Amino acid sequence: MSQKKSRGGGVGAAAGDDPDELSRSPLQAVLLADSFTLKFRPITLERPKVLLPLVNVPMIEYTLSWLESAGVEEVFVFCCAHALQVKEHLEKAGWTGKSTAREMAVTAVESHDAVSAGDALRVMYGRGVIHGDFVLISGDTISNMDLKDALQEHKDRRKKDPLAVMTMIIKYSKPSTLTHQTRLGNDEIVMAVDPETKELLYYEDRADSSQLYVTIDKDILASNPTLQLRNNMEDCYIDICSPEVLSLFTDNFDYQHLRRHFVKGLLVDDIMGYKIYTHEICSSYAARIDNFRSYDTVSKDIIQRWTYPMVPDVLSFGNCQEIKLHRQGIYKASDVTLLHSAQIGANSVVGNATSIGENCEISNSVIGEGCNIGKNVLIHGSYIWDNAIIEDGCKVSNSLVCDGVHLRSGAIVEPGCILSFKVEVGKNVVVPAYSKVALLPQPSNEDSDEELEYADTNSGVTDSPRYPPFSSMRSADHPTVLSEDDDLEASETGACGVVGYIWASADTGILEEWRQSIAPIPKDKLEELHHAASVVDDDESEDDLNNHPAVLDQDDDSDVSAVEEDDYSKFEKEVEETFQRALDGIHQDNLILEINALRCKLFSNLLDVFQYY
Missing domain, CATH: 3.90.550.10 (Spore Coat Polysaccharide Biosynthesis Protein SpsA; Chain A)
Structure with missing residues (x-):
């Protein structure tokens, strides 16, 4: 053979x-x-x-x-x-x-x-x-x-x-x-x-x-x-x-x-x-x-070819259109419509069947397939997915725009924004930094433990997802700033505001938003973090050195008791969770294996306690 x-x-x-x-x-x-x-x-x-x-x-x-x-x-x-x-x-x-x-x-x-x-x-x-x-x-x-x-x-x-x-x-x-x-x-x-x-x-x-x-x-x-x-x-x-x-x-x-x-x-x-x-x-x-x-970060690494040969012009990944690499790290498909006055800056990608209008400036960005970008549009450090429509005079900075999003003329998307599928932003509307907007409303009870994934029991997405009527915000001839505190009114077209729901920020706070956002952390915020870190270091370092578990006096009975109580609490919690799973219908063989494992952990905890005496 x-x-x-x-x-x-x-x-x-x-x-x-x-x-x-x-x-x-x-x-x-x-x-x-x-x-x-x-x-x-x-x-x-x-x-x-x-x-x-x-x-x-x-x-x-x-x-x-x-x-x-x-x-x-x-x-x-x-x-x-x-x-x-x-x-x-x-x-x-x-x-x-x-x-x-x-x-x-x-x-x-x-x-x-x-x-x-x-x-x-x-x-x-x-x-x-x-x-x-x-x-x-x-x-x-x-x-x-x-x-x-x-x-x-x-x-x-x-x-x-x-x-x-x-x-x-x-x-x-x-x-x-x-x-x-x-x-x-x-x-x-x-x-x-x-x-x-x-x-x-x-x-x-x-x-x-x-x-x-x-x-x-x-x-x-x-x-x-x-x-x-x-x-x-x-x-x-x-x-x-x-x-x-x-x-x-x-x-x-x-x-x-x-x-x-x-x-x-x-x-x-x-x-x-x-x-x-x-x-x-x-x-x-x-x-x-x-x-x-x-x-x-990984997108930029791919564009700059650190992942070679996992780069667009080497592996086609099933794409029917050839992607070519040009100077300054610019990738373009063969059928891109690009007017003479439009400028594509370094480290950018433009996908199949996309058209870009006059006097546009695109830099450090990825544009998907089938996008229609009007005149005088500025896109920097952003990701525009397939079939997006961006009308004249729009500005998008360090944000992610999903499939089918429609930005009407003069709309501004500030850094760190996420516009989910088919969201519409009205004429001259400003989407504030770090906003998340989606057609689907934010779930009222999200799992607080991020390690447990939201498991969708629906195997796919229907053509007509269930959600309340679209929401939009009124707009005038001058730019309108959208915020979570604004009153939202029902609209069929959303031509004057935003079609979608504005999601509230996560409980982790704005610091986590900065740390995990597409947008760079603002310099003034970095200075605040540096100042806060210095204050915490000055105020707490002495206390931490005196009370840190690694330097505790092991002759102190109270310290030993604390260790014993902590270990016992953890073990007690595991036993409780095991019996809860048993009530939920866990298979008998699996339950026996888990109980045996708990017995081993109990024995190990006892050995840990004895070593203090």
């Missing part, structure tokens, strides 16, 4: 006469098509995140194309919210279906019960389709790295130590000293790694930007003579996993989030002894689109 050779000499290349390689299972991957977060709302109420255009190409196309080029032979795409849309795209793009001629087999796995990554992996375990080491990745991840070295390291470690169940891909990324975030808008990550073995010893994402210190268990310091404590690494969310990872999620139903629950759970589990290792990439590219800022 001849073996299939992967492109680029990847891990699926012919193995020669090695009997271990000849008998190996094909390299598999589990791709999570649900992000299990709410950060891309209101857009993701109507379309799954993995199908949102990234430089005019659905995100999932980058992920699947990379997996294929890296030698992965079989991919299982797990989809829950808007599953029908995902499945239809996979078939239309030629990844699935009888007519596909792909080297990589792609299978959609659908479930409407999963509300977390942990649930998704438990479903995959129940299907029994994973037979060896596999790549775990989300469909919003862009990479051009070669998996060969990382996969070989993982296999070599597994031969020596079966408890090495995961290898995490990481790369250098210096965080901001003011906002405690990376250039992707993610929270700063602190990790401790053994410099020789690359074993991960500690992992913490600093969601609270005011947190000045991290707490590391003294046992980690005692058992590891040397370790690297780093806050300049980016988690790429590409993991090479052993099959045991799926069973661990099945044994522990409190594992929901991949990092916050699973990774941290394994790092503190002294009984089973499972280990996680890291693989640092240097010259390759890998990034996950977690929020609107990372959407903007």
